[in-house]
Amino acid sequence: MAMVAARAGVSGQTVSRVVNDSPRVDPATRARVEQAMTDLGYRPHRAARALRTGRSQTIGLVVTTLATVGNSRMLQATAEAAAERGYALTVATAAPGSDGVAGVDAAFDRLAEQEVDGAIVLNEASALVPSSARPAGLRLVVIDAIADGGLRAVHSDHAGGAAAATRHLLDLGHEAVHHLAGPEDSFAAAERERGWRETLEAHGIRPAAVMRGDWSSDSGFAAADAFAEASAVFCANDQMALGLVRGLAERGRDVPGAVSVVGFDDVPDAANYRPPLTTIRQDFTALADRAVAALVAEIEGDPDGGADAAAPSTSVIPTSLVIRASTATR
Template sequence: MAHVAERAGVSAQTVSRVANGSPRVDPATRARVEKAMADLGYRMHRAARALRTGQTSTIGLVVSTLASVGNSRMLQAISEAAAERDYALAVVTVGERGIREAFARLRSQGVDGAVVLNEATELARDVDPPADLHLVVVDSPPDRRFSIVQTDHAGGAREATAHLLSLGHDTVHHLAGPARSFAAAERERGWREALADAGATVVDPVRGDWTSASGHRAAAELSAATAVFVANDQMALGALRAFADSGRRVPADVAVVGFDDIVDAAEYRPPLTTVRQDFDALGRRAVDALVTAIEGGVPAADSVPASLVVRESSLPA
C-alpha cells in the first residue's frame, strides 16, 4: 500500500479508500491510484483485511440443488454480481443433515452473509437463522428475520394467462410446480387471478416437480385442454413432447406458455412462448441487498418484474 501511495502521489489512507470502494475519492485521484495498483500488481490481502475489520468479504450461497436451469442461472448471476462488488463466493448445498448444517459450514468459512436460493428458502423458514449471519432469501413470503428479493411471479403468470385468454380460449389449464414451492404458489395465484378477472372457469391444476419428465407425465391429464400455462420451461418441454406423442399439434390443437425463458426456449419445437425471469437482475439485487446489510444498512424488500415473450407455441393457428 505504501508503494502504491508513493507511485500515485497520495496518502496511504487514500489508497485504502480506493481499495475499499469508498465514494470519498474524486474520480481523477481514483484513476491515478488504480493505475498505480495495476502497475505494481497490488491486490487486497483478504486475510489481513479480515483481521483488521472482522469481515472476510466473502458471501455464501445456500442452494438445494444446482441441477435445475434456474438455480444454475442464479449461481452464475450471483457469482458475477459478487465479483463486481469484490466479494468472494462460497457455495453450499443442503444435504441430508439439513439447512442448519449448511449454515454451520458457511460460518466455519467465516462468511459475512449468505443468499438462500429458491427451494432452500422453504427450509430457511423452518429454522431460526444464526444471529450473526446476514441473510437474503430469494423468493419467500415476508419474514422479519431476513431480507427478501424475488421475481414478480404472480404478475408474470397473470400476463401469460391473459395472453392465452386473448386468443379466444374459454379457459386456461395450469401445469403447476411443487405444492410447497413459493414460486410455484405465486405463479398459480397469478393464473387464478387472471381467470377470475376474465370470468373464466378454473380447472384444478395438475402438478409436476419442475423436471421435463414430470411435465411429460402430467400432460396426460390435460387431454381436454386447448391452452396450458406451464409453471416452468422444463416442464413445458416435457408437455410439448407428450402432446406430440398423442398426436396433438401445438399451437393448432393446444397453445402452450412456459415460465423462465431459459436459454434454449427459443429452440423448442415449436419455439416456446414464455415468461422471462431476469436472472441477472435478481442475482445483482440479492447481492446488493446482502452487502448493504453487511455494511450496516437496512435493505428493503425488492421485486424484479417478469415479462412475456411471445413465440410460436401460442400463436393463433
C-alpha cells in the same frame, strides 16, 4: 502498500483509500495509484483486511440443488452481482435431511465457519429458513419466500406473470386454460398457480384441477395424457413445457394447431424450441442484483439500503410476456 505509495508519489493513506474504493480520491491520483499497483503486482490481502475491518468480503449462497435451470442461472447472476460490489461468493448446498431443515442448518454452520458476512438463500431452501437454527448474527436475504421474522425477501412477480400468461391464452379465444404446476412446497409454483387461478375466476371460469410436475422436462412429458382434451396449457416453467410439447406431439396433438402452450422463465433455449416457446420472462440479473444489494447494504450499514433491518421487507421484480409461436388463436 508502502512500495505502491512510493512508486505513485502519494501517502500510504491515499493508497488505502484507493484499495477501499473511497470517493475521497482525485481521479488522476486514483489512476496513478492503480497503475502502480498493476506495475508492482499488488493485491489486497483479504485475510489482513478482514482482521482490520471485521468483514471477510465474502457472502454465501445456500441452495438445495443446482440441477434446475432457474437455480443455476441465479448462481451465475448472484456471483456476478457480488463481484461487482467487491465480494466473493461461496456456495453451500443444503442436502435435504429427513425434513429438509437439517440440510439448511448444516449449510449455515459451514458458512459460519468460513466467517461469511451474510448469505442469500435461494428458492426451495428459502422455505426452510423460518424453521432453521441459523447462527446468531448471520445476515440473510431470501429469494422466493415471504419476508418473515425480520428477514428481507426478493422474488419475481410470479403471480403477475402467470396472470399475463393466462390472459394471453384467453384473449386468443381459449375457453379454458389448464395448468401444469410445479412442486407443491415451492413458493414460486404456488404464486404462479395463484395468478392462473385468480385470472380464470375473474373471467368467470372455474379452474380445472392442476397437474403437478417437478420442474423437469420428464415430468412435462409424463403429463401429456392429462391434457388430452385441453386446448391451452400454462406450464409453471419452460422445462416442463418442453417435455409437454414433445409428449403432445407423440400423441398426435400439434402445438399450437391443437394446443397452445405457455411456459415460464424464458430460458436461453426457449426461442429455439420447436415451436419457439411463448413464455414469461424472469429477469434473473435484476433478481440477483436486488438481493445482493440488500444484503451488502445490511452488511455495510448503508442507511439507503432499504427498510429497518428489524422489519420484514420484500422487493418484487417485474416479469414480462414473450409471445412466440407455441400459442395461436383458437
